[in-house]
Each structure stands twice: as C-alpha cells, then as structure tokens.
Amino acid sequence: MRRLLTASSIILLLLLNTLTLIGPLLLIALLKLAAPNRRLRALFSRGVMWVAETWAEIDKLIFAWLTPTVWDIRGGAGLRSDRSYLVVSNHQSWVDIPALVQAFNRKTPYFKFFLKQELIWVPFLGLAFWALDYPFMKRYSKAYLARHPHMQGKDLEITKAACERFKDLPVTVVNYLEGTRCTPAKQAQQGSPYQHLLKPKAGGVAFTLAALGPQLDALLDVTVVYPGNRAPGFWALLSGQLEKVIVDIRTLELDPTLWSGDYEGDAQFRQFVQGWVSALWADKDARISELKRQL
Secondary structure, eight states: OOHHHHHEEEEEHHHHHHHHHHHHHHHHHHHHHHSSSSHHHHHHHHHHHHHHHHHHHHHHHHHOOOOEEOOOOOOOTTTTTSSSSEEEEEETTTTHHHHHHHHHBBBSSSSSEOOOGGGGTTHHHHHHHTTTTTOOOOOOOHHHHHOGGGGHHHHHHHHHHGGGGTTTSSSEEETTTTOOOOOOOHEEEEEEEESSOOOOOOOHHHHHHHHHGOOOEEEEEEEEEEESSOOHHHHHHTTTTOOEEEEEEEOOOOOGGGGGOOOTTOOHHHHHHHHHHHHHHHHHHHHHHHHHHOO
C-alpha cells in the first residue's frame, strides 16, 4: 500500500508539472516558428530550453522529496551549458532517462535524442518533442536500400538537415549505441561478447558525428549502473524501491578523424569507426564490472 501511495503521488505531481509547463513551452515554440529571423528564433529556442530545464528540475525535486533513491553522480567536472556534447551511454531501463536528467540538467545544454519519425504523432509528447527541436529521423533498412538504390545516403542527408537547427545554439546529443534496452535474453539472442552490454551499432553515432562533429566539444561517456543482476523497471523508481543509481561520466576528446570520411561508402573508414566504438564498448563493459563491485 505504501509503494502504491508513493507511486500514485509521484505520477500525479509529474502530470501536474507537465500540464502546467507544456502550455508555456508550446507558446514559445509557436513564437519561434513565426519569428522572422535566425536571431529571434535562437532567442525563442533558449526560452523553450529554459522551460524544459525547469520542468526537469521540478521532476528532480519530486523524486528527491518522495523517494529514497541516491543518485551517485561521478565525474563530469567542468561541464558547461555553453558547450556542445555527444553523450554515449549504455541502456538498460526507462530509469536511464531520469538518470541523465539527474546528471546533466542545467549543467549541459538540454539533451536531445534522435527520434523515429512516427513519434511526432504521439499526443502531447509529439508536440513537446517538436517544440524542443528533437530531430525526427526516417531511417532506411538495408533491404529497402537494396530495392531502392537511389535512396542511398538519404538518411544521412536527413540527419544533417535535422542538425542544421543546432548550429545557432549549443546542444547535447544522446546516442544509445545498443539501439534497445539490454536484457539477458537479448544478449543471448545476439551472442553478445560483452558481460553487461549488447553489441553496439556504429552507424547511428557515425551519422551524428558526420552531421555535428566539428561543433562538438567533447564526448561524454556515460555508464549507468544499478544494484543487483537485473536493471529495475520504472515502477521501482516510482514506488520508492530503488535504493541507488551510479552515473559514471568520463569526458573524452573527440578525434576529428571520426567525421572525416564516408561511413557508408568507404569500407576502410567504416572499419575505423567500428573499431573505435568496439574499444569504447570493451572499456565500458569492464567499467560496469568495476562499478558493480562498489554497490
């Protein structure tokens, strides 16, 4: 009963926070849409980000007030809201998103994800994603490209076009290289060589680097670790059952070589990027083992 009461209280407060702030957010977004020049659009974009950061900060207060969860944030010294970052993180649970909010809200620019184009039609959320300038992507499968070779490279063009709006403001772009939440069943299905991770997909981060590389100031290598052998569901956080979360942040320099080639058309360059991703993932797998021993 206590867990149900805690979760119900949090859901109600989160909903009230969202309904209160989504109006101002959408109003500023509409003003941005009607703005006659880039300078005004950038100003309204800052306003939208301020509302989103306020929403996130209130959410943090709600969880701090009603749950016992300890957010153990490690690293990240010197982060700045006037710099642009690429965040690469492991992905295990819906709790990963609040973990990023705890670690980065009002320390870096408000983070953005590349989203599937279909999500723009989700009620309320689609409008909020649009207002926040989340880039909506239309990715083409290998099978589709084999049938329509003239579409080769179009997904990269869409990525670059979506990133054009980030040129006037600093940005934090989040990329989950695994592409989905890691579970033991998915690891077994993949034949993953990692103890704690799925195989990484280099294509998504290669596209992001090709579109934004020169604008990015650093890579934030984020490792999220939970107690126990299984990642908690979102209910565990809402109901106050999650005791501790470690969010480990390493700030790394980005090698300009990573965006200097053609990932799709140059096999040697593709192998180079994939090797960089594999080394990053091997280090992360070992890091997770080390952090779990500390819980």
